[in-house]
Amino acid sequence: MARVFGAPADATRWACVDDRDVLSSAPRGWPDADPALLTYVHAAAAAGEPAAFLWSGGPGRVVAVGVTPVWSAGPRPVAEVTTEAAPAPYGLTWRELQVLTLVAGGLTNTEIAARLRTARRTVATHVERLLTKLEVPTRTAAASTAVDARLLVLPIPGGAGGLAAIGVQRLEAAVSRRTTAPARPGPRPVRKHPIVIGGVYPAEGRLSADGQGRRRAAELAVGEVNAHGGVDGHELVHVAVEADLADLTSLAGGIDDLVGRGVDAVTLGYTLARHDFAGVFASAADHGCPVLHSATSQSAQSLVLEEPVRFGNVFQVCAPESRYGVGFVRALRDFEASGSWRPHRRELLVVDSTDPHLTTFTAQAHEAAERAGWRVEVERVDFLRPGWRQVLDVIGQRDPAAVMVATWVEPSLLDFLRRFRATGSQALVYAIYAPSVPGFLERAGALAEGLSWATVIGTYQDGLAGRFAHEFAGAHHSDPGRSGAGIHYDMVHLLTQAWRQVANPHDTAAVNQQLRTLVYRGVSGAYWFGSPGQSALTYPDDTADPSIAQAHLVHQVQDGRHVIVAPSPYAQGTFRPPPLSSTGPPGAAAR
Template sequence: MDLTTSSGVPGRATLRVDVRAAVAVVEDGVADDVPPVLRRLAAGVLLAGVGELRVLRLDEVPTRVHVRADETSATVAVEPLEALPYGLSRRELEVTTLLVAGLTNARIAERLAIGARTVGTHVDRVLSKLGVASRGAAAARALDEGLVVVPPPGGAGGFEQLRLGRALAAAERPPSGRPPVRAPRRRPLRVGALLPLTGAATADAREMEQGARLAIEEINAVGGVAGRPLELRAADVDPQDAATIDRGFEVLLAADVDVLTSGYLACQDLAHELAAGVGVPYLHAATSGVMERRAADDPGRYARVFQVCPSDVHYGPHFVDYLSGLRDRGAWRPDSRRLLAVRQPAWELVDLGLQQAAQHAADRGWELAVDAPTAGGWHAAGARAAADDPAAVMMGSYLVDDHVAFVEGFRGAGGAGLLYGIYAPSVPELRVRLGALADGILWATTTGTYPDRLGRAFAARYARRFGAVPGRSHAGIAYDRVHLVAGAWATTDFRDFAAVAGHLRRSVHRGVNGAYCFDAPGQTAQTWTGGAGDPSLAQAHLVHQIQGGRQRVVSPATYADGEFVLPAWVAGSPGRG
């Protein structure tokens, strides 16, 4: 098929064609705006049964081409571009196209009749412009966003197993006049997700759902796993209501899901028992030291239960350690030796490591007190904390509502200590609701999206897909979790739950939230705070500060993109009146 012959530069137009590339309907523009070669390509998509194809055509004016096929016809839409995507040059797009075929630099050089070193330079520029770290990631982005040139430079060799190659080959065959008989669609691989779609954690559920959907769409864009598409099945739960969690499991198991996932649940012990009872692999993000120890004590029963983030036991000790570091290097000069931790009273399985934190505090010259909201709730707890005048307060809740109420109560009562949250400020809703009151708040997460190349590229793709920037934790967890299980499915029989769990236990995956390694007792992701240990096998315990309405990672230094700034309301700061 000669895609280099054109009847002219196409304008914006949309046509529907049949298997003989004959125009059936002109939906937009005029028929002549879609060259015959692109009509034949659309017919090839129909004949090959590949469903959909996005490509670029580099004529005098570059053109975006989108083909979608149903049972009997294909729609081809062309749109001239004023500029090439991502600022890529024509040559860089040709190189990107050949990366999709999996060619080495030497093979690409042969195709393009240029030197291998020149190809290497082009590849480096492509990775930089796309914001990805590897050739494979560049290829996935190219397929997902249609950054593939037709005709492929040097011919269709190497593309035979891809949708483009199958469509090109089908377009070469004489049409029979009938659309192809399609094979039955293979059973999809189902990701089950317990999500708080209604109630206090709705904004968080949106992060979880969209992170998972983005991963599923990207995997499906390159053919799914072993030819099977992935799909998401969600069940609404209240994280604090055991009955809804029980019903949620029933809904997902009735949907015949192949893996179970969840965020944080107050009744995590119930979720563990339900998952262990049915044997379906379960990847949760409860951040629970209590459940980590339970799984470690009974590895046979919980062999298919994985905690995808480090445990909550690190929150309290690192609160003390981080503040001690600020004090010791002179970044903060507290007037008091008292620290306060306020914890969720109803979440019995949430540990926060407060007993260890108290010992850390004593060793470092602090006194740590622990409180919990009473009948007045988190707002009253904030006002009470302000009256006690501690040097700093840790807000030990995962919920945005609790943080907002506490901060408003604390600041409204004239509190002058540092405020240090856990997890909840990762959700963009918190900054929206608190407005200027959010500035200066410190917060930590045992698992957060890194501000590195992988994390920024993920955030950019998420924003393009959903029209909003992702939060700094659960969107990344959900995205990584899908890739984790997809990797296991790619090398095992998805119906063999023991084999899937075994792969998860043996493998290491570097995601946008750091590394996932489950070979320790309890099958829990490991933490790294910037000191001893191997960060390539762990997830960094990230400390952020909200500065000017933006999130900045201030610790550990390896992943920091900002430095601590003393908030204006804190005693001793230049801004406090």
Template sequence: MEFDDRTGAQYIVAFREVTQYARALLELDRERIVFHLADHQSRWHRVEISRHAALLGRRVATVQMTLVSPPFNLTVRELDILTLVAIGLSNENIALRLDISKRTIQKHVENLFGKMQLWSRAALASYAIQQGICRLPTPGGVHNLGLGLTEIEEAAASLREPGLERQEPSRPRPTSVRPLIIGLPFAESGRGKADSIEMLNGATLAVAEINARGGISGRPLCLEPVAFESGDPTSTAAAYRDLIEKEVDGITAGYACYSEQVHDAVGEAGIPYLHAATMHHAVERVRDSRARLGNIFQTCASDVNYGLGLARFVHHLHAAKHWCAQKRRLAILKPFWAGLDIGLAHLETELGRRGWQIDIVDVALERSNCWQEAVRKLHQLDSSLIMLASYFVEDSVAFQRAFLDNPLRAIVYDIYGPSVPQFQSELGDHAEGVVWATTSGLYSDPIAESFRERYRRSFNADPGSSQASLAYDRVHLLVGAWLRAAHPRLFKEVSYELRTSISRGLNGSYFLGSQGQVGLAFPDDTSDQSISQAHLIFQVQNGRNTIIGPAPYATGSIRTPPWCA
């Protein structure tokens, strides 16, 4: 299609920026420029603007626009990146300018090498400039680059359009701003589903409150929830792969999705990742591979701390001359969960000094009557203290039902599971008297009470005693690091801010600067409450989770469970 008359002129004038570039060419005393642009219908044009001899004393430039197929079958995004490579920007600077990940830029540059059969950035840049395979306007803006085609663009921006001198300046059009995205994998089915609701609600409330205050430096924040099936490694890995491909700016997660495969994939992507797997094994891998996994942070203390907490609990029982301590028989129920280590070695050392016998009872969850079998075994052992080594509320509910059908005089000590509201909503009065612990729990202070009230207004329900507030805190930890770093997509800077800063949240204080990048527990890991989260011990009393330790966080003391009365 070719027009060299008024029709052609009208066609070109419709591209306002092209006429401005032609005027700029004359102002800059340039002879010729060649570039590509795409119109609103995504049609590609090769544009050539040339200076000609003065005509009747006037400077003249001619414009030739040709509809073309994309050279080398490039995509528009690849043309953007080729243009910025030609300007001389690094992958990191291109990623910041286009607000996408450095990993994606690397992939596009590799595609350019393959499509153009040029094998260096210098060769790409030279060929693109010589052949005019660059895009105007400059992707991401000019920002005083002062190089090549951008010089034309800067000059064009400074020119007034003919006939507009007397017009009022137009208002700038609002530009759409890409939100900052937090990926959130959650268990849609299987064990952990109920707790995922807590996690989603806590994160959703944090995001809503941040956006109500104007977002992050004017940018909105949004969640990208991705479902997986708890206990299915393939489903879990697919959820994380999805988030990585969507180029989220950060990931927060609970405990039901840990695997080495997942952590390796996130480590390779470099995306800041805050999780609550509560596994010493995960912490050790980060400690031993900081160069590879330095973007991964466990926001609460590890599973081994539960042994420390139980030993401390037993110490207090002895000090109070409690009936449970007289028999000195501990049974640990262990449903299988890969990698879980509750600190058995420490328990055996500490309680062994006091003459306690520790019995391990494995629970085969695939058997329909597994909990009834476990209770019969407890009677044979005549245990006075029973620890259920499972994070899942589904296990806590199932065991408590089986236990109350055939109880014995013993304290039931769960880890984490009863923090989920489902524990009391399903058991009702049968939850009364259960003792349980968590390495990250919601305090009973004014900050926590304010959160509880806002949560009730938002979801018409009370939050649990751990995960909702922990998810809320994780969002704020990530946002704080973004604000302190130069840019949210500078992942190494964001990770540096996460490991070097101290933040006070709903569940205590977060300091993730240890070698394994894991939250500290008070008083297990440190006596400094300003950098740690209290390892809280609760008991269900009068239908509420009451903190019974440690001081100074306790709001009550242990009571004899109703099945022992």
């Protein structure tokens, strides 16, 4: 289940002054985690009136906030602030709570739809569901329940204007006055409304190392943009939630939570569950903000192709997984052509996923292998719960020249390598993506030596990428890895370029159109979404022009480090025969 980093969960007594002062006795780490909430706390304390409202605490959970002004002999307003995280009341979703708040404010379905930037029939569905959950017959009864049970949320979508004078409306209006009032002589200038980037990252577990690198890289990029004045004076704010990447409900919940917060863009990495991207992206499609993801998915690309109007705000920043199969065949051809590898058999084993939406070795790859004279056998494995015995038995029986292991999950690959090395097989092992995860070489040790692996989007080893790696290491005292962190660093700068080129960065339609036309060169290559399906291109699979694509990088672990061996001109070195791989005598390939 997705959750917000640093969500408040305890009560304290705070001194409240203005939105630049640090609150005394605040829960450690919370003020920096959610500064927007502090704005409302300050406004309530300054108004001297009790306030109670709900704040998003992640999918299915809310934070009940209470602000009680207390007497103070000093010049600063003081309030006791209590926060309690709990499951959403009555089973209401955050979007339903937003609709309920607007209903309590006296708005019609049409007016609510305009504020939420969604269809009126969608709002009508939300209203029907919340009436059912609250067990009330009418909108008036629902509004009364919302006020009495303190079910009103902040921030109010669309602001306080036009709403009845319910408690949260007054507080929303007070916040608006604090942030838009003309500056008195001397004080700091009024700040523009921030631009909020919401990122969905892997929850704790087998993918957490990769998720931590992605989040840190996004925060590094946000800091760089803000250090240069933000976007025309708009500060960038990064909001992070966690989700289970193998659970579509959790993924959709994470995005729903961010949309409920009114983010200006959503970023998402790869996913291990891919059979319903329409459900995952539904709330973001209604919201209209750009969604940048690196799911490496043909299904996601096809969704945009089939429904370009509804999902025209969804952009895949890399090529789909089907490119890995043809890349494997091409890499073997290059290894042979170099004279560095002479396979002892014309037989290949591909270990692919049991999930058809994760298939890497497609019909196109089979055709390429056949043209090159290879016989291919495919074994399918659930990479989240792999059982390697059958695969190892096939390796022992068929004695393939090379084995492609198409898992994104690093622990799964490490488990295979331990078992495979013990067999003494001479096969060349070729992996995808998983070795790019930060710390892979340290965890794999000698098991990784000679391993070949590829990623359709990875961090280059040029000056631009070198500066990124240096800044990342300086900030976090760790290595960013070879793919995920660079992708999320690029996503922030790519969005920033689009925001800077439109008149209003909160105009999502204009931003999406800008994303369809611009070309951005990041640490992982060039991003261009002008092709059908709004998916980035890979070189040389999709285009011979690397200026509008990302290189399909092939690496080999040599002497304990990753070395890019293809394609030209990005190669740092040449392929070496792996320690357990035989070069074979001349003519052995004919066996």
